[in-house]
Amino acid sequence: MENIQIALLNDSFIINRGLQFIFNKIKGIHLSPICTQWSELENILDKQTIDIILINNHTFITDSNVSKAYKTLPNIRWAILEVEDIEINSLFNFEFKISIYDNELYLINKLNTFVENKTHLHNISSSIFELSEREKEILRQVALGLTNSEIADKLFISQHTVITHRKNITSKLGIKTISGLTVYALLNDFINMDDVNELK
Amino acid sequence: MIRSNIKMADVIIQNHHLLAIINRFGIKLGFGEQTVAEVCSSYNIPVEFFLEIVNAFNDPDFFPKKNMYSFPLSLIIDYLFKAHDYYINVKVPEIKGLIEKVTKTKDIKTQKAVLLIQAFFNEYADQLKKHIKREEEKVYPYILELENVFDSKEQNKINEFKSKYNFRIDDYAIEHEDIEEKLYDIKNLIIKYISPKDNYIIYFKILGQLAHLEEDINDHSEMENKVLIPRVRIMEKAIYN
Known part of the structure; x- marks a missing residue:
């Protein structure tokens, strides 16, 4: 799993340096870029993939550019840095909230838990429903009509491994027959019609 | 559970997929108020057999009774x-x-x-x-x-x-x-x-x-x-x- 890329938007240089110090201790998060103004961050958004914008609650409420961005950037999620004692409407959705008054241990725990949950969720979605690269390779061979032993020879793995992969493929896709897997592979461009015709 | 003394029309109204089944027995629509038993007898179909078939179709958990073994x-x-x-x-x-x-x-x-x-x-x-x-x-x-x-x-x-x-x-x-x-x-x-x-x-x-x-x-x-x-x-x- 790649690092979660978090951009920081907060106007205090000192606080930003402090946050950078703390975030450096968290595995799985990369805090960059660090900006003090929205216009600065806006330029970077086009060029760099950013998962989450961590923004102070004062700016979030008062800067109209930010509220517009909240509505219009579909792939970006938000997190709040509490610098002032103000409430934000609960309809806004945040990944996490931290406060400049949180102590170090508390912050580290909170961020570690956040990363763990994210990584975990990511793994579940890809391992339960999506095929791994290896499984796609096996599927391709099955769809082309190769037997388990032929696949094993071709990919230098044991037949037992091939069977395990095939079981996983079937349970992920819910497709049981070879013809069904072939149609699936064609529909999703894992193989093309020419490959199939060549066989006949 | 479908029994011999209910109206054939009600059987079909309850599950119209059974139309395909009665068709296999040669039974045609228009049975008025006749019961399952009456319809079966007018078509010379053993009613017990008919009931086993329609109930098995109607309910996936239905297991044929012992008398299925006598037909x-x-x-x-x-x-x-x-x-x-x-x-x-x-x-x-x-x-x-x-x-x-x-x-x-x-x-x-x-x-x-x-x-x-x-x-x-x-x-x-x-x-x-x-x-x-x-x-x-x-x-x-x-x-x-x-x-x-x-x-x-x-x-x-x-x-x-x-x-x-x-x-x-x-x-x-x-x-x-x-x-x-x-x-x-x-x-x-x-x-x-x-x-x-x-x-x-x-x-x-x-x-x-x-x-x-x-x-x-x-x-x-x-x-x-x-x-x-x-x-x-x-x-x-x-x-x-």
């Missing part, structure tokens, strides 16, 4: 023959026709996908036909003759039967599964991987018909696996020991 196998096989006819001559052409309609879409991507599904369904239909042909030409005659010989209890007939066939019912019992799985896969592939831009209603119809056929065929194999095959095994055991 002549020829009665059950006659029913299975008629079910085959319905699959091959009614259901399959109906679904083929619907799939043909959606292949005419102008959306190239959908068309490519639908053509694959069409090829898959045709493959399935061919396999189903072959399977049915084998049952009708090989398996059912074997069972009917076995029953005859078994009932006659004449040793010379039994010996003649034994020398004629080197076939046992278990050679054929496993073959069913793949056919049911293909139908399931076709349905699954349509639901998950075809996103039509037009003809939505036809897709719903296709899925409905596929589900209907699947349900009917599952019921059909239940009948074979729970009633026909166990009874054949018993007779085989008696004859070959």
Whole structure:
């Protein structure tokens, strides 16, 4: 799993340096870029993939550019840095909230838990429903009509491994027959019609 | 649970899929206020047998009662023959026709996908036909003759039967599964991987018909696996020991 890329938007240089110090201790998060103004961050958004914008609650409420961005950037999620004692409407959705008054241990725990949950969720979605690269390779061979032993020879793995992969493929896709897997592979461009015709 | 003293009309109103079943018994609509027992007797159908069949179809957990074991196998096989006819001559052409309609879409991507599904369904239909042909030409005659010989209890007939066939019912019992799985896969592939831009209603119809056929065929194999095959095994055991 790649690092979660978090951009920081907060106007205090000192606080930003402090946050950078703390975030450096968290595995799985990369805090960059660090900006003090929205216009600065806006330029970077086009060029760099950013998962989450961590923004102070004062700016979030008062800067109209930010509220517009909240509505219009579909792939970006938000997190709040509490610098002032103000409430934000609960309809806004945040990944996490931290406060400049949180102590170090508390912050580290909170961020570690956040990363763990994210990584975990990511793994579940890809391992339960999506095929791994290896499984796609096996599927391709099955769809082309190769037997388990032929696949094993071709990919230098044991037949037992091939069977395990095939079981996983079937349970992920819910497709049981070879013809069904072939149609699936064609529909999703894992193989093309020419490959199939060549066989006949 | 459907019983002999309720109105036949209510049976159909409750589950219209049973229309396909009563059709196999040759029963026509227009039964007025007649009960199941009355309708069956006017068509010369043993009512107990009729009830076993419709209840098995109506409720997937229904297990045929012991009295299913008392009907002549020829009665059950006659029913299975008629079910085959319905699959091959009614259901399959109906679904083929619907799939043909959606292949005419102008959306190239959908068309490519639908053509694959069409090829898959045709493959399935061919396999189903072959399977049915084998049952009708090989398996059912074997069972009917076995029953005859078994009932006659004449040793010379039994010996003649034994020398004629080197076939046992278990050679054929496993073959069913793949056919049911293909139908399931076709349905699954349509639901998950075809996103039509037009003809939505036809897709719903296709899925409905596929589900209907699947349900009917599952019921059909239940009948074979729970009633026909166990009874054949018993007779085989008696004859070959």
